[in-house]
Amino acid sequence: MVGKDDILKIAKLAKLSVDESKIDELTKDMGEIIEFANTINTAVTNVESEDFDEINNIVNAFHQDEIAESYDRELILKNREGGLDGYFFVKRRSEK
Amino acid sequence: MSWELVAGLETHVELSTKTKIFCSCTTEFGGEPNTHCCPVCVGLPGTLPKLNEKVVEYAVKAGLATNCSIRNISKMDRKNYVYPDLPKAYQISQYDKPLCEGGYVELNSGKKININRIHIEEDAGKLVHQRGDIYIDYNRGGVPLIEIVTEPDFRSMDEVVEYVEKLRLIMKYTGVSDVKMQEGSLRCDVNISVRKQGEKKYGTRTEIKNMNSINFIAKAMEYEFRRQIDVLESGGEIEQETRRYDSGLNITESMRGKEDADDYRYFREPDLVTISISDEQIDRCKKSLPELPQQRLKRFVEVLGLPVDDAELLIKYQKVADYFEEASAGVESPKTVSNYILSQIFRRFSTESEKEEFNISIPPEYLSVLVILAEKKKITSQVARNTLEKMLDEGKTALSFISEEDMQGVDEDDLRRLCQEAVDANEKAAAEYLAGKEKAIGAIIGFIMKYSKGKADAALAAQIVKEIITKEI
Numbered sequence: 001m002v003g004k005d006d007i008l009k010i011a012k013l014a015k016l017s018v019d020e021s022k023i024d025e026l027t028k029d030m031g032e033i034i035e036f037a038n039t040i041n042t043a044v045t046n047v048e049s050e051d052f053d054e055i056n057n058i059v060n061a062f063h064q065d066e067i068a069e070s071y072d073r074e075l076i077l078k079n080r081e082g083g084l085d086g087y088f089f090v091k092r093r094s095e096k
Numbered sequence: 097m098s099w100e101l102v103a104g105l106e107t108h109v110e111l112s113t114k115t116k117i118f119c120s121c122t123t124e125f126g127g128e129p130n131t132h133c134c135p136v137c138v139g140l141p142g143t144l145p146k147l148n149e150k151v152v153e154y155a156v157k158a159g160l161a162t163n164c165s166i167r168n169i170s171k172m173d174r175k176n177y178v179y180p181d182l183p184k185a186y187q188i189s190q191y192d193k194p195l196c197e198g199g200y201v202e203l204n205s206g207k208k209i210n211i212n213r214i215h216i217e218e219d220a221g222k223l224v225h226q227r228g229d230i231y232i233d234y235n236r237g238g239v240p241l242i243e244i245v246t247e248p249d250f251r252s253m254d255e256v257v258e259y260v261e262k263l264r265l266i267m268k269y270t271g272v273s274d275v276k277m278q279e280g281s282l283r284c285d286v287n288i289s290v291r292k293q294g295e296k297k298y299g300t301r302t303e304i305k306n307m308n309s310i311n312f313i314a315k316a317m318e319y320e321f322r323r324q325i326d327v328l329e330s331g332g333e334i335e336q337e338t339r340r341y342d343s344g345l346n347i348t349e350s351m352r353g354k355e356d357a358d359d360y361r362y363f364r365e366p367d368l369v370t371i372s373i374s375d376e377q378i379d380r381c382k383k384s385l386p387e388l389p390q391q392r393l394k395r396f397v398e399v400l401g402l403p404v405d406d407a408e409l410l411i412k413y414q415k416v417a418d419y420f421e422e423a424s425a426g427v428e429s430p431k432t433v434s435n436y437i438l439s440q441i442f443r444r445f446s447t448e449s450e451k452e453e454f455n456i457s458i459p460p461e462y463l464s465v466l467v468i469l470a471e472k473k474k475i476t477s478q479v480a481r482n483t484l485e486k487m488l489d490e491g492k493t494a495l496s497f498i499s500e501e502d503m504q505g506v507d508e509d510d511l512r513r514l515c516q517e518a519v520d521a522n523e524k525a526a527a528e529y530l531a532g533k534e535k536a537i538g539a540i541i542g543f544i545m546k547y548s549k550g551k552a553d554a555a556l557a558a559q560i561v562k563e564i565i566t567k568e569i
Contacts (some may be wrong), residue, residue, distance in 0.1 A: 007439065058369045058370075060369070061147070061151070063115070063146040065114050065149065067121070068119075069133050071133060071134050073128070073129075076138055077130060084231065085231070086128055086233075087224070088180075088233075090180055090232065092228030092230075
């Protein structure tokens with residue numbers, strides 16, 4: 001059961017501001033989403049996970065052991081502001 | 097009452113594939129940081145992994161070589177944990193349907209160390225810690241691993257060391273890994289607990305992570321065994337936790353509370369399809385397996401007549417054992433070949449990795465010819481030894497160094513004359529021999545070898561000298 005506190009907690013984690021007047025509506029929506037997700041529990045009983053693949057007859061999608069050129073390092077590090085000295089860099093957390 | 101050690105091992109072996117487990121980046125060791133990477137192995141959103149077929153083949157071979165049964169149907173799972181060495185915040189591994197299950201490795205004592213499972217998974221990146229900052233290199237991220245998990249069957253450090261050495265050799269012989277421990281291709285986690293002798297229930301275990309040296313494994317276990325006993329004897333309790341071994345201080349220290357499977361929230365990897373292996377494929381893998389180290393050891397002892405210790409030393413280094421086999425072809429006594437390798441040739445290598453590489457200037461057939469010449473008494477063993485040194489120095493055949501004079505040896509009449517001279521010149525040694533000091537004869541034989549320039553047959557000379565000394569009484 002989703003409550004008002006859950007909505008506030010999720011909003012905080014997601015760094016979203018939520019209008020007080022919308023909370024009831026969001027609580028109801030979120031409850032319905034969870035309810036819908038729960039239906040999957042009734043759908044998969046007695047089915048082995050690998051049986052899913054038999055629906056499409058897909059097994060053994062392999063790549064062959066042949067080397068392809070890797071990406072330029074600049075491109076690889078681009079998402080992390082270029083990294084530092086060729087490395088991904090994680091700065092020490094402050095002691096606060 | 098004394099305490100008993102109970103230990104189990106998880107061994108990570110890096111497979112010798114050319115490419116990573118889920119992408120086609122190279123697995124080459126080293127390289128500038130983050131130059132063996134692509135969007136798949138740095139875990140960028142929207143990328144899809146694709147399993148390397150060779151990884152499956154190598155894992156099946158490793159399983160067959162350790163007496164495991166192979167699953168016809170297998171799958172990959174996500175193991176979730178958050179740490180910077182895993183860019184996706186999960187590792188793709190196998191949970192409830194590993195490729196191989198239920199094998200064993202047999203120790204010299206006949207005891208079997210049971211293998212619970214062997215599964216495939218991706219390696220994590222490498223972290224460099226500097227003043228609290230972390231530098232991450234994902235070159236190693238996605239390199240294929242097998243994890244070999246034993247039951248808690250070890251009862252001593254010696255058993256663990258023997259098992260790791262045997263496992264290392266099996267992986268090397270099957271060609272699934274180069275098992276270079278110094279490069280981290282074989283790393284062990286040890287689960288260890290203690291209990292009073294005779295007790296059935298296991299004690300609380302700790303896990304010592306990521307050791308890549310057999311020496312460190314033994315030392316870390318020794319320390320942890322003592323530490324746990326000290327804690328229990330002083331009334332404390334063992335905490336289930338993960339510890340690391342500090343080789344500088346020779347201690348283990350706590351890293352974090354130990355996770356159980358539930359903490360990892362395993363679930364099926366939805367981006368990878370089922371792995372299906374037919375019985376025919378398993379058979380093909382079985383047939384492609386080479387002779388395994390233990391079988392080779394048995395053959396060297398039972399068929400080629402080597403002492404067990406010599407055979408063990410030879411099979412320990414695959415290239416040396418191969419060389420020995422080739423050099424033994426056509427000789428009467430493989431033991432002579434083994435003697436030359438283990439004494440004269442091994443003296444030229446000072447480290448384990450040099451023996452492993454076995455870079456030697458002469459091909460095995462050159463050694464073979466030398467041994468045959470000695471066996472047919474064309475040259476004496478002394479000449480053979482001297483010649484081998486020159487061959488190794490210059491990489492040439494035996495006949496490049498053996499003169500006609502060397503081949504002639506010393507005929508028996510000349511040898512008898514020389515023996516008489518030697519006895520006359522070494523009266524003290526002859527008297528000591530007569531008084532029961534067998535070794536004294538060595539001085540007389542030394543004299544003969546010196547004056548015959550090493551060409552005399554030492555065994556025949558010893559026989560003649562003994563006849564002369566005893567006749568002279």
